[in-house]
Amino acid sequence: MTAPVDPAGRPADTASPAAPGRWRAPVEALVVCGLALFAIFQVIPRQTASGEDAAGLAPATLPTVCAVVIAVLALLNLAVTWPRKRTGVPSPDGGAQPEEAQPEPAQPGRSAPATVILMMLVTLAGAIVLRLAGAAACTATIVVLGMLVLGERRLTRIVPVTMVAVLPYLLLFR
Amino acid sequence: MPPMLAGLADALQPSVVFFVLMGTLLGYVVGVLPGLNRPAALAIAIPLSFYMSPLAAIAFLIGIAKASGAGGATTAILLNTPGEPNAAATCLDGYPLTRQGRGEQALRVALYGSVIGDLIGTVVLIVVALPLATLALRIGPVEMCSLMLLALTFIAALSGGSMLRGLISGALGILLATVGLDIETATPRLTFDQIELMDGIPLLAVTVGMLALTEMFIQAEEYLASRGAGAPVVAPTGDARRLGAGEFRRVLPTILRSTGIGVGVGLIPGLGPTVASFLAYAFAKKTAAPGDRFGKGELKGVAAAETADNAVVPASMIPLFALGIPGSVSAAVLIAAFMIHGVTPGPRMFEEHGRLIYGIYGAMIVASVLMLVVGRIGLVWFARLTRVPAAIIIPVVMSLCVAGAYLESRSVFAVGVMLGFAVLGYLMHRFDYSRVTFLVGFVVGPLFELSLRQSIIITKGAPEALLRHPAALVLVALSLAAAVTFTRGSRT
Numbered sequence: 001m002t003a004p005v006d007p008a009g010r011p012a013d014t015a016s017p018a019a020p021g022r023w024r025a026p027v028e029a030l031v032v033c034g035l036a037l038f039a040i041f042q043v044i045p046r047q048t049a050s051g052e053d054a055a056g057l058a059p060a061t062l063p064t065v066c067a068v069v070i071a072v073l074a075l076l077n078l079a080v081t082w083p084r085k086r087t088g089v090p091s092p093d094g095g096a097q098p099e100e101a102q103p104e105p106a107q108p109g110r111s112a113p114a115t116v117i118l119m120m121l122v123t124l125a126g127a128i129v130l131r132l133a134g135a136a137a138c139t140a141t142i143v144v145l146g147m148l149v150l151g152e153r154r155l156t157r158i159v160p161v162t163m164v165a166v167l168p169y170l171l172l173f174r
Numbered sequence: 175m176p177p178m179l180a181g182l183a184d185a186l187q188p189s190v191v192f193f194v195l196m197g198t199l200l201g202y203v204v205g206v207l208p209g210l211n212r213p214a215a216l217a218i219a220i221p222l223s224f225y226m227s228p229l230a231a232i233a234f235l236i237g238i239a240k241a242s243g244a245g246g247a248t249t250a251i252l253l254n255t256p257g258e259p260n261a262a263a264t265c266l267d268g269y270p271l272t273r274q275g276r277g278e279q280a281l282r283v284a285l286y287g288s289v290i291g292d293l294i295g296t297v298v299l300i301v302v303a304l305p306l307a308t309l310a311l312r313i314g315p316v317e318m319c320s321l322m323l324l325a326l327t328f329i330a331a332l333s334g335g336s337m338l339r340g341l342i343s344g345a346l347g348i349l350l351a352t353v354g355l356d357i358e359t360a361t362p363r364l365t366f367d368q369i370e371l372m373d374g375i376p377l378l379a380v381t382v383g384m385l386a387l388t389e390m391f392i393q394a395e396e397y398l399a400s401r402g403a404g405a406p407v408v409a410p411t412g413d414a415r416r417l418g419a420g421e422f423r424r425v426l427p428t429i430l431r432s433t434g435i436g437v438g439v440g441l442i443p444g445l446g447p448t449v450a451s452f453l454a455y456a457f458a459k460k461t462a463a464p465g466d467r468f469g470k471g472e473l474k475g476v477a478a479a480e481t482a483d484n485a486v487v488p489a490s491m492i493p494l495f496a497l498g499i500p501g502s503v504s505a506a507v508l509i510a511a512f513m514i515h516g517v518t519p520g521p522r523m524f525e526e527h528g529r530l531i532y533g534i535y536g537a538m539i540v541a542s543v544l545m546l547v548v549g550r551i552g553l554v555w556f557a558r559l560t561r562v563p564a565a566i567i568i569p570v571v572m573s574l575c576v577a578g579a580y581l582e583s584r585s586v587f588a589v590g591v592m593l594g595f596a597v598l599g600y601l602m603h604r605f606d607y608s609r610v611t612f613l614v615g616f617v618v619g620p621l622f623e624l625s626l627r628q629s630i631i632i633t634k635g636a637p638e639a640l641l642r643h644p645a646a647l648v649l650v651a652l653s654l655a656a657a658v659t660f661t662r663g664s665r666t
């Protein structure tokens with residue numbers, strides 16, 4: 001079988017950097033299965049009409065089937081991966097291995113997850129500014145804050161890049 | 175005028191050629207810039223195409239898709255840093271060639287291989303898509319439903335590390351595609367009383383969020399992780415040696431074989447250019463002639479990887495044009511572009527938009543020619559773009575993502591949706607849930623539901639009625655066999 005890849009074309013094993021642990025598989029199954037059950041019993045019944053007059057599928061049928069499939073597959077995934085982790089056999093199905101047998105994961109840098117959260121907040125700030133002040137201000141906010149988060153402190157870079165990024169909006173969407 | 179001639183004439187209109195050229199230039203830039211990849215660039219570029227005609231818009235996006243593959247070779251060969259992951263196989267022989275002072279030769283082989291692979295792939299698309307679409311029109315909803323299940327199973331198996339997680343992603347994609355008005359009863363479904371969700375979750379917001387913004391989050395993480403690591407050695411590139419006719423004749427069989435591999439890989443949903451380039455490289459190495467120096471600087475190695483990489487792009491559009499099923503994530507993004515411009519990909523497209531289809535074919539050939547022209551003039555020049563640091567690229571692309579999502583509906587709601595899907599995409603990346611399968615599930619979801627409804631009406635909900643559809647039964651059996659095989663294969 002050929003090596004699987006992620007959308008960017010990276011080999012899939014590098015696309016799963018989350019540190020696996022002994023309890024990762026059951027916790028993952030619990031979360032995925034729990035969300036699917038929540039959808040089946042709470043969200044879908046409340047958010048869909050009964051559709052009794054539907055000739056083919058009732059409106060709730062396909063979403064419910066999808067949620068059931070997700071729950072079943074999550075349990076199946078647990079069954080496939082967890083025993084291997086407990087016996088210490090490296091599982092290629094998602095990289096699950098026992099904690100003591102873990103190779104040192106590729107260090108994403110101590111501040112990397114925090115950086116991602118900050119970048120998400122920068123995007124959120126951009127969306128808020130977009131609502132309040134328009135596209136140009138939103139772009140300026142994202143570019144300036146984003147560069148600062150990524151460690152760029154030189155005004156000689158921040159100012160020209162921001163101006164170049166904002167200029168099209170000022171010209172096109174005045 | 176027949177649609178074929180009218181379409182080809184449309185493709186040669188100055189405005190269309192201009193947008194193909196813009197797409198080609200942008201594609202080269204994307205290919206060279208580390209951190210930006212083909213699907214992300216396509217997602218960001220869709221909003222730019224809002225104000226273009228459907229043909230110009232699709233031609234623009236196809237220019238990006240094609241040229242980004244060719245552009246990725248530049249940094250792979252000169253800097254040992256693939257601008258796109260698909261170009262990783264090119265590094266294996268490209269960089270050693272540069273160290274031997276043959277960098278320009280390698281670049282030319284990569285360019286010619288890319289153009290030939292792309293051109294032949296386009297011809298195969300033109301020849302195969304129409305007969306396949308004609309055949310697809312005879313396929314009933316039961317068979318279509320089974321075919322989509324098979325495609326999703328393959329994509330789930332091949333586009334992520336875990337088959338089961340891939341299937342979960344696909345099911346989630348279909349589930350979220352059901353948001354909006356129910357197509358049969360016209361009652362709201364999973365809309366949470368949000369009027370913006372009546373038409374479903376905005377496709378562009380999902381695409382940009384899942385592909386482009388998620389990718390920027392990942393790049394930000396990787397940028398910080400690699401900061402301080404040694405920069406790649408920039409090798410001298412000042413080699414004026416031309417590629418002689420003898421050298422070209424020597425690599426031509428490799429180019430043709432790799433084109434076949436690329437086209438074959440492109441036809442199978444879920445595989446992609448990275449798989450194609452490594453497969454072609456491995457095949458070229460396995461069939462090496464005595465004296466070939468694979469891994470130490472062999473032009474055939476560069477030719478194999480680059481040709482297959484580029485042959486995949488048009489080939490992956492065959493299932494898109496003929497069946498409406500995207501064979502790759504780039505094709506899924508193109509579906510979004512088609513839909514935004516009022517065109518639903520699938521077999522009926524040939525009947526309803528024949529002129530547009532032939533226009534797209536013409537534009538694809540124009541893009542191949544422009545790839546050659548732009549590549550000959552500026553391939554080495556594009557390498558200078560690698561000096562642009564990620565600390566600049568990432569925030570600028572993020573701002574483009576927000577603007578793109580906003581421009582579709584002039585609604586901040588779409589931006590919120592995009593951000594939500596970017597967070598979901600990042601979590602899926604972290605926990606190895608395939609974003610490709612999710613997106614394909616989301617894109618084919620409405621068609622799948624429609625086929626399923628029609629199937630239930632046709633069979634009156636009786637399972638035994640499926641016996642009258644042996645092709646569908648075979649496809650379902652194949653899906654199950656593939657699911658079991660791939661799951662067991664990943665365990666052993």
